[in-house]
Amino acid sequence: MKKTGAQIVWECLVREGVDTVFGYPGGAILPIYDALIDYPVHHVLVRHEQGAAHAADGYARASGRVGVALGTSGPGATNLVTGIATAMLDSIPVVFITGQVPSKVLGTDAFQEADIVGITMPITKHNVLVTRIEDLAPALVEAFQIARSGRPGPVLVDVCKDVQQATIDLRWPEAVDSTRRRALPQLKRSDLKKAAELIAGAERPVILAGHGVIESGATAALAAFAEKTGTPVALTLLGLGGFPRSHPLCLGMMGMHGEAYVNTAIQEADLLLAFGMRFDDRVTGNLKNYASGAKKIHVEIDVSEIGKNVPVDLGLVGDLKQVLEALLPSIEEKAHEPWMARIEEGRHDTRSRDIVHRESGDALYAAHVINDIWRTTKGGAVVVSDVGQHQMFEAQYYPHEAPRTLLTSGGLGTMGFALPAAIGAKFARPDAEVWVVAGDGGFQMTQCELATLMQEKLDIKIAIIDNGFLGMVRQWQEFFYDKRYAATPLLSPDFVKLAGAYGLPAHRVDARADVIPTVERVRSEAGPALIHFVVQAEEAVYPMVPAGADLHAMIRRPHESPPEKAHASRAKGEAEVAA
Amino acid sequence: MKHTLIASVQDQPGVLVRVMGMFRRRAFNVESLTVGHSETPGVSRMTFVVDTSRISSRIVEANLRKLVPVFDVHDVTHLPTVSRELALIRVRCAEGERSQVNDLISIFRARIVDVATDTVIVEITGDPEKVDGLVELLRPRGIVEMVRTGKVAMTRGASARRGLAHEHDADADPLELAS
């Protein structure tokens, strides 16, 4: 049957099971938009292409399915770039389709021509420029396969306008060669045996569980493994939810803002089992002194990650779930009581310093807000956090029990991610309670998507944690730049009025007593709502491993500090550095 | 240390940019790179010489394999190989010195391929060390211009695949996984 290139795009999306796409039209992609009307795919018009990219990303993170975003040539395509890089660094399967100038004028600096394939080469898993109609269907089929296979990632297909308009007899290509070639190597029995021996010999093991647990659907396998071997589990930021936080073996988050006892356990371990994580600098601190007494087993789907940052004693290449299931029968049942008792001591010390046990007085702490949202939602929400202090408070004070309940930009740390990503997440999981947690800075980067949210009538609750600063940067200035607050104080609009302009119900909260009632109220009302939380201006996220410092050299939250005006006593000299 | 990697890649526009972009992005150091057709239409062959003092060749190889148009990569550093490089060297040579130069370069099985009044062009093919040797010998005479192709390599023996089996292919006892 003869189809136009534009029709082929939609035929392909329908065949891939895509129900929703996020995009923004323009001249070079108009034929594709014209054909859209005839296909059962819902198009969400964003207000900026970055929003489309994050929404498609949020859709993928929330569901595990491939997200799709569309943009026109030139500025439309370049506006996608931040979102593409965000998906790349977090290994999120998203297919980007961009219009391109007609093939005849390629390379002539034609109107709205930008070499988006050249621009996005280093930030996509793969990308391709389609200049001939016969290449279109294979390129799209391959794009989806590449995006979701192996270690997932974004793929961009740039389609010349004349290709969209040309017609051809549509025939679907067979399974695409490039992914068949990329079959994973088989596990060796000898390696599994070696792993079992290392595990059997360990007295102080720690599992480091990352995003791979979630991508591989390995939550149950991980729990079975941890329980059988009695091994505590530390999580990366993107691993949160991959192992229930309430599990007795769950330590919580590791790394720069991980709890002190977690990082200490990693430093004191004699065996690290790295499962689907990549030893990012935010989790290792100074590599020279990283867990130097520990043997290391690294299970990873991407061979190029094994030995990249940290030398390992054994690398197992494969899908985490399959590797864990293969490993399980050959390992012995164990418990590590003295080790767990030692970790528990540290956990106790952390609890005693914890800000959630602190009186709030007149102050409203971001950590309390997050913890109260957790309490009120009973931990059952999908939380989409932005980037900054509130993101770390979310990770610390909203314990996640299930995979895909925390969506956040970890690798790239993209401010402005939360609101559009939440829009995508809500489409992927319409029945989930979706919360945005954003700072006053990041929220303003993509707040234009409030209009998208209203146009689509989405029930998303938004918590803006307003500290009047670019908080996380201010914290670095406080700790490392003598409190010289260059360009971090931030004027914001009246968010309640702003929401009003969009027709969005909104509330302002500046006292602890009002947090839970307001959260309860917006939960009881169907439809979106925004809560503007005005919190302590100069609060810091503790503990903190300064960038490049040893993982155990954490700046700890001081034990005693008066509840009111806490920041006044938090001068640099008073921050304790734990040895 | 230097490692020699051979890759077969899809012969399509932009492959070279993609491959070199990966090297640049990862801050891997490439000493030389050659690209040309292979025995199979649609497949190009690349030979890399990579400086592995800062990064293991295994990681370079793994990153190459991640690129979609890359079919296959092999590190042939420790395998018996034939490796060759071609160089053209324009060297100063007065008319009276030609036979002297000719004698010198014939030891390297090099030859003069062009003659001008006070220079000649010398062509040499050989492994890179041999080319280095000739370059050093000619340098005192005055090298006016030089071009080297970079190394190409092929493993010795009868079969194209010999010695190139993947590590995991070679495992006698692989484990079958349910998928």
Ligand SMILES: Cc1ncc(C[n+]2csc(CCOP(=O)(O)OP(=O)(O)O)c2C)c(N)n1
């Ligand atoms: C797009 C982008 N620009 C700059 C940064 C650097 N940065 C990291 S955190 C941060 C401050 C965020 O401030 P805010 O959104 O108010 O959140 P808070 O830290 O106060 O919770 C900045 C500027 C970034 N991560 N992303």
